[in-house]
Amino acid sequence: MAEGTGLDRFRTMYPDRFFDVGIAEEHAATFCGGLSSGGMLPVFAVYSTFMQRCFDQLLMDVALQGQSIVLGIDRAGLVGDDGPTHHGVFDVSLLSGIPDALVFSPAFIDELKPCLEKCIAHKGVSALRYPRGGEWQYDKASYSEKNGVYYADYGTPEVCIITYGRLTAECDKAARLCGRGVRVIRLLRILPPDTDTVYSLSKDMKYVLFAEEGIRNGGVGEKLTASLRKRGINADVAAIDGFAPHGTNADVLDTVGLSAKKLAEVLKNA
Incomplete structure (x- = not known):
């Protein structure tokens, strides 16, 4: 190998x-x-x-x-x-x-x-x-950093999407597509997640969505949103349920609800 x-x-x-x-x-x-x-x-x-x-x-x-x-x-x-x-x-x-x-x-x-x-x-x-293939590009210069957690605001944020890794590119696109003020939060260290910093960045949001390019059960999103909900935040997870199918990354992301288009719909209707 x-x-x-x-x-x-x-x-x-x-x-x-x-x-x-x-x-x-x-x-x-x-x-x-x-x-x-x-x-x-x-x-x-x-x-x-x-x-x-x-x-x-x-x-x-x-x-x-x-x-x-x-x-x-x-x-x-x-x-x-x-x-x-x-x-x-x-x-x-x-x-x-x-x-x-x-x-x-x-x-x-x-x-x-x-x-x-x-x-x-x-x-x-x-x-x-690290994933197969190269980086998925987005404007990382627009992101600020707090305690190792990165975030960017599009408009005056009222909803928030949290993610990690290359899926940030899809979440960044979703924030610009959904027609609402959105804060995008990117984790670099995912285990253990920095729940206090994430809470400080999302506590004023009407809705928080954690998007994860991984299985829902036992994932970071499940753990982090449970912590946020205990603190009174309306939080949900978009992740993979069951086995992901064969296909291009773009097709599979759309099938499992993690494409920019599908994530934007969730944010728009939240």
Whole structure:
């Protein structure tokens, strides 16, 4: 999997620091736990959909034992024509069940390095998620930052949409399409989510929608909106229910209700 995970160059440069265990994710996770117990810090590059296979090992052989691992989660999110077996939409839900897990989901390439450095400094299970393909573009210069949470206002905001990763581009389009004043909030660190900062940015909104390119059950949106509702905010989630179908990313996003057009309709009618 060196080529598939983009590690062929690393393998050539650092042959003594590269281990290819083949398509054996369960073994890879336990192997990483062993490396950690010996004083090393393993970075495990794995496709999101195949990380599902080694959840038990991450939980019992790494986290429970007090060991550290950095997961480089490739193909995070929808993967277009790779098909339903390869959509990376379950990893966040699974990782949310691991105590003290730290997860970042950057929207831009230049965010990868600082996020990786934070993962390396973390004691325990950490993960850096990145999608297949390039960045989905939007005007990031229009976004302000508060405690590592990014936000932009379109008009005088009365409703709010929260998201993370590349889906920010669709949410940004939705904000400009819906015909209402909208605040777009982007999370960089998604686990644990910064509920206090998000609350401070959304407390005056009539309606809050969390859009997530992942499964609804156990996702960040489910956890964060539950926290907001306890504080009196009208909050809902737009996420994937069941298995995402085969198709282009644009077609699948529209089918599961996460395209800019579908999100704009929700915001307009809220």
